[in-house]
Amino acid sequence: MNVSYQWLKEYLDLSNVTPEALADRMSRTGIEIEDVAIPETGLKKIVVGHAVEVVDHPDSDHLHICQVDIGEEELSQIVCGAPNIAAGQKIIVALPGSRITGNAKIKKGKMRGQVSNGMVCSLAELGFSEKVVPKKYADGIYVLPENAVPGEPVFPYLAMDDAILELSITPNRADALSMRGVAHEVGAIYDQQPKFPSFELTEDKTDSVENYIKVAVEDSEDAPSYNVRIVKDVKIAESPMWLQTKLMNAGIRPLNNVVDITNYILLEYGQPLHAFDYDQLQSKEIVVRHANNGEALTTLDGEERLLTSEDIVITNGSIPVALAGTMGGLDSEIEDHTVTVAIEAAIFNPISVRKTAKRYNLRSESSSRFEKGINPATIATAGDHAAALMAELAGGTVVAGVASQSSLEVKDSIVSITLDKINRSLGTTISTEEVKVIFDRLGFKAEEKDGLFEVAIPPRRWDIDIEADLVEEVARIFGYDNLPSTLPISAAQPAALNDKQRLVRHTRRFLEGAGLSQAISYVLTTPEKAAQYMMRESEATQLEMPMSEDRSTLRMNLLSGLLDDASYNKARKNKDVMLYEIGRVFYKEVTQTLPVEEEHLAGVLTGSLLEKDWKGQPQKVDFFVMKGILEGLFAAYGLTEKVTFVSDNQREGMHPGRTAVLYLGEKEIGFAGQIHPLAAKEYDLDETYAFELNIQAIVEAEKEPTIYEAIPKFPGMTRDIALLVDETITNQQLVDLIYKKGGNFLVSVRLFDIYQGKHIEDGKKSMAYTLSYLNPTATLVEEEVSKAFDKVTNALVEEYQVVVR
Known part of the structure; x- marks a missing residue:
């Protein structure tokens, strides 16, 4: 989130705190600041101009000759190609010798024979992203407000002298996705209580919201609180400069006064709002429900969406007019002729919003906040503030009352913790009074008795729920750099490898000595590959929300990953591949919730064992080369029971005439053989041999003790x-x-x-x-x-x- 330093100063006294110092303190108390940027940096000699006269260029069909007042005794002539330039406008002028974005220098020159003393600038030429430039000025220059004074630097008018702090917000600190939330955080850091300006909401008592709309929510879990206010007689126009600059500095494009107000409230409170053109709803009823499968809605981006029953929709009683918490419908958007506005202030099921946003690729500022959580205590306040601003900035009249359905119970939550727990966790000796002060700075009411704190957590900090959360809050405000840096004291234990570690290390040394290289494959794979070459029947263990379908299922074999590795090498002209991997596979019974992990060893051999040289021809890998490596490995283990190879012509994915099951005594521990030619073809491999063993069974098997004997004295x-x-x-x-x-x-x-x-x-x-x-x-x-x-x-x-x- 981008946070305006100047905006924060409206709530807190930061006169003695620089933006850089603020960023450092915030980073050290838990919210990382990625960057501090001042938009005017690198720009110079860019001032306000007044276009006194604008005439067409005699030798061009698109250029204009402008006489511009830049605060000097004489007017300055500038040639401009913007289609929206007109006499009487207050414009942005880059003087000769100025620097614009990209470190480009503006010089005095001629355009088609006419002198041009500088340049009339668009916002893009001052470094504003195209995504935030107001639509009205997207293809031309930006027009400043009437009160702009010619000759003065343009940066204060555009809030380019502000410092923008880029916050990296973790999911548990979604309270900082609002200016008020950040103000509470900064206030706690500097021991200040933020002061939020009040607003006055004047309602038309002669008219009631009941005359316009009523709301219904079919399932309270979908929308625990849903509220609508009506503002009539609005006049859609351009937003005032202060509102536009706040939105642009936050990365949001200004559209018109009504939509901009909803976005401003989103930034200030963290409460997403939606403004409907009331007349386009064509109904006096709003119903929140699940969509019907196949139901259609054209969203604000102009795309028609075929909805599913998992989507929550806002309807006019019959048809959808918005996707709840995600995006509004095109048919009810605010337009230039809108007269009556319905303001929606609600809270929606976060899981449903996330799934809908992901399903239709509609991630937005609103959906992001609904997914992570919003402050339930300010839902109604945010809607009221938006209505008051629409009355002020759009000339509207607020209809009395709110159409509402809510099952929310807004109250402080109580979390208990002892002073001993805090000090024991942090290794500190903080006193009771110090802890009380910290809770007070955080805005938490705390009562203490005999070292036990009963802490009332306000709804704006819904991330705090258990003791550990309070310990973290104390640590943050106390200062991580103030915590004692003592090492834990514990009895020294002699280090030694256990049986499994010794066997795994020996296996690695042996196989690498035999010419194999270690590979490490992904544990997550596709459902199809996870089920290949399984050594026993098992259910697949799948992730609920995988990052991709290729990484959605826990593997039940190592071979498929090694075959991928061999295929990757062959595609890069490395045809002689000998790889092994020691790793875990995951088996699960139907009745099990969690899978059972089992340690396996697998190997893949393809190509030639020896390269062709002056001493001889290359030696291709075959079954007996692989069998010899395994027999040498088993001999090195010193197993009391014998490992035998038994022909197996039924194993799926393996050559029926060149595959063997491996038994340790009478227990099956693995298999070895040639990959079936059809299976090898799918991986684009030539003749390939592979094995996979349950190394856990070998670890647990009995082994002969190591007995050293003298070299025989007698000949054999x-x-x-x-x-x-x-x-x-x-x-x-x-x-x-x-x-x-x-x-x-x-x-x-x-x-x-x-x-x-x-x-x-x-x-x-x-x-x-x-x-x-x-x-x-x-x-x-x-x-x-x-x-x-x-x-x-x-x-x-x-x-x-x-x-x-």
Whole structure:
């Protein structure tokens, strides 16, 4: 919000406080000031001029030669191209040598042969945004009021000598979205009570609002208070200069006296108002209700809106004439011929206003305030003040009475807190009297007994509800920089990693040593990607108000995020991608309110493991490369139960012939395999392999203790065996049997060759293994190894009908 320093001075004595000092104090007490700007900065030699004579340029169809009084003995000739220039106007003149916006320098010159001693300026040339320039002067120069004195600097007339403080208002401090709210805040900082000018409302007792309108609210939750005043015999005209400049400095475009008054009240009280052309309502009834699905309303921006039943609308008893708290209807807007005005002062359901504003992209000053909250104590006062100003500035007559329906009970709320709680929270030794003074400065009535404060919070501070809020208020006014800067005292605890932290760190080191790089993906994703590659059935956990549909659902897998990362890399010519991620997924049962978090490990490998160089050809990633990395990782964990790979041809999104389920003992802990070619195509990836594990299950699994052994003193022995087996028999089956029958001295089994093709019959494959034997306490004897090896050979022939080659 933009706050006028000069406007604040109408309520408080700031004669000894500079705008910069005020900004610093406010920032240090909780409301951040983004900037302090003085509009006239950088401009010079720009004065009031009086256009005495205006004639057309003889050599141009749009230029005018103006004789302008700039407060000197002789008139000054200026050539001007503005279409609205006319004799008798008070105008803005940039003298020769002046500087206008953009640091442009104005020089004496000639235009089509005619001398021009300066420039007649529009507001845009003084730095005003096009959004705030009054519509009447949008395509031409600005005309100053009649009382402007030629030759005087123009800045005071346009309030450009004012300082504008740009406040960054947090949602909990919506009370500062009004000049009165800011005045209360500044008053608390400088120990002053703001003084707000009174106004006099004169009603026409011979006429009653009942002769014009009655109001009804179908659901009091939609509009807890709805009030309408009638002002008749108004004359629509341009607003006075003081009102226009206040609006422009606040970033609002002046339109006409009636609309400008409603915007002025919005700025002063924080209370949005709406002015209807009463005659265009074509009814003596206003009904506030929910819209019917498909009901149409053309809003002030000229767009026809098809409404939904979630929208609250203001109707004339039958058809909508405004979207409550958001925007009025085009058919009932204030126009030049308006004679009677209906002023709406209300409070609407903030959630409904927010949803409507978002649905139709109609965020405005009004909707912003309704969303965050308004002061219920000033609803009626704001409407009365607006009516009084319309009588004063638009020549209207205020009809007696207010058409109203309200269920609001406006009263102070009571919050209790002890002095001990305040000092304990802030680490201070503030006395009872000091706390009383702080509450008094804030405008809170407080009664204290035995260290317990009963604090009455006025309706203008609806953000204060609990003890912690009062602690914050005391801290703000006492001064954050006055709080003691002592460190908390606690017993020193020796630092150590827990089991999970150790395992996660080890996993990272191992995978990075194997060539994978860590990735961190978004936890939020689309509903479709969240449900991919799930390791168990689960309901999706969706955000109620996501920032985008792409980030609306908590993930239930890590793989989809890693596939996005791999796709991103491939699109940028990085085809060799090996990534891993350790993170949480979120599962939820139908009966659960909150999801269960589970730690997972996932990886994606695509492209080549080794690059082509002078030593050899590139090596493409395949299932066995990935399986080898996982087996090495599991071996490093030292799990007491064995991890086995079991073929899986049913997993959605995975290749049916190149995917395995991973079991730790008999518990499923994950899967590994090739991403289905159709799924890979959706991510624009080539042949890609991936795995995902429940690392939480591995953390909780039993592990062998680490036992250090000396290097064996005795030599080992090896035996090689080549087997012709059915192609349906897996390596895991053969290895398990070899270990089972291999004897006490068999320490490892390694597959070193697989062959299918020429000289091998169809349906068969050749598999060759090296069996390593070692006796750590004695030298092996040939007979022991041969005997154990024969047992293995016989078992293989008997169990799987292999042929030993």
